[in-house]
Amino acid sequence: QSPTSPHTNSVAKFSSTGANLGFYVTPSIAPGNTLNAPWDIAFDSNNNGYVTSQTSPNPPYGYFAEYNSAGTFQSNVGTANLNVPTGVTYSAFNSLLYIVNSASTGSPGPNLNSILIYNPANLAAAPTIITPTGAGMLDGAQQIAIDSIGDLFIASTGATTGIAKIQEYTATGTYIRTLASVTGGNSYGVTIDPATNTLYASFFNNGTNGTIEK
Numbered sequence: 067q068s069p070t071s072p073h074t075n076s077v078a079k080f081s082s083t084g085a086n087l088g089f090y091v092t093p094s095i096a097p098g099n100t101l102n103a104p105w106d107i108a109f110d111s112n113n114n115g116y117v118t119s120q121t122s123p124n125p126p127y128g129y130f131a132e133y134n135s136a137g138t139f140q141s142n143v144g145t146a147n148l149n150v151p152t153g154v155t156y157s158a159f160n161s162l163l164y165i166v167n168s169a170s171t172g173s174p175g176p177n178l179n180s181i182l183i184y185n186p187a188n189l190a191a192a193p194t195i196i197t198p199t200g201a202g203m204l205d206g207a208q209q210i211a212i213d214s215i216g217d218l219f220i221a222s223t224g225a226t227t228g229i230a231k232i233q234e235y236t237a238t239g240t241y242i243r244t245l246a247s248v249t250g251g252n253s254y255g256v257t258i259d260p261a262t263n264t265l266y267a268s269f270f271n272n273g274t275n276g277t278i279e280k
Contacts, residue, residue: 075101077117077137090115090137100131100142106209108154108163110186114140116163118151127176130154130165132189143189147177153209159216160237161186165193166207166220179204181218181239194239202233202241208254214263217242221256221267224249232256232267 079087091101103120110116113135119142120128128151132140144151144165153166163184167177181204183194198204206225212218216237224230230253234242245265246253252270259266 075104077101077104077107077115091117091131091133091139092137100139105152106154108156110156110163111158111161112186114186116154116156116186118154118165120150141189143184144182144193147182147193147195149176149178152207153220155210155212156186157212157216157237159212159214162237164210164212164218166204166210168204168207168225179207179222181210181220181235183239196235196239198233198235198239198241200241201244202235204233205229205231209256211256211258211265212237213258213265214260219245219256219258219265221253223252223254223270230269232265 076089077091079090081087101117101119105118107115107117115133116130118130127145128148129142129144130151131142134140148167150168151165152168155164157164163186165182167180167182177195180195180197185191204220204222205227206223207220208223209221210218218235220233222231229247229249231247232245232253234245236242248269253267254270255268257266
């Protein structure tokens with residue numbers, strides 16, 4: 067939200083029909099809200115929430131904030147390992163939390179364009195850090211989704227190459243294939259419909275009308 071909005075740096079709740087259910091993270095009330103430019107949210111099997119946040123209160127690097135099922139703040143995690151955390155998802159396949167660390171080559175901060183794997187049962191432990199290379203290299207990574215067998219799908223904007231991609235990896239971060247690549251496509255979003263096992267990806271198309279592909 068805009069810094070002048072009363073909803074700045076908050077997480078709102080809505081029902082499946084779009085009804086407003088109030089705030090999960092209330093704006094401007096510490097310690098419930100330590101967010102700065104929150105980007106994505108995921109929930110584990112115990113309904114604990116994890117929100118990626120860009121910088122403050124630990125500039126210049128980002129982190130993710132942990133909340134319990136009631137939305138009460140628990141901790142900030144990842145300041146030593148994250149630069150610009152974007153996508154986050156929880157895998158029911160192995161009960162692990164996956165976070166995408168974005169930024170283009172040359173940006174400050176650790177573990178650029180990497181996948182960080184955390185255990186929600188022990189967030190104090192060091193994460194597994196995977197930095198794909200070669201054909202699987204990430205470039206401005208954004209959203210992440212997981213299918214029913216635990217494979218990862220990551221949308222990248224093409225921050226340095228100008229080529230947006232949707233790339234697939236195993237649950238351990240091994241590159242499998244590139245599903246789509248669009249020059250100037252600026253891919254930000256990716257999700258999977260578990261009922262049909264269909265992947266949906268959005269492409270911003272370099273300032274023109276965007277598309278959602280499946």
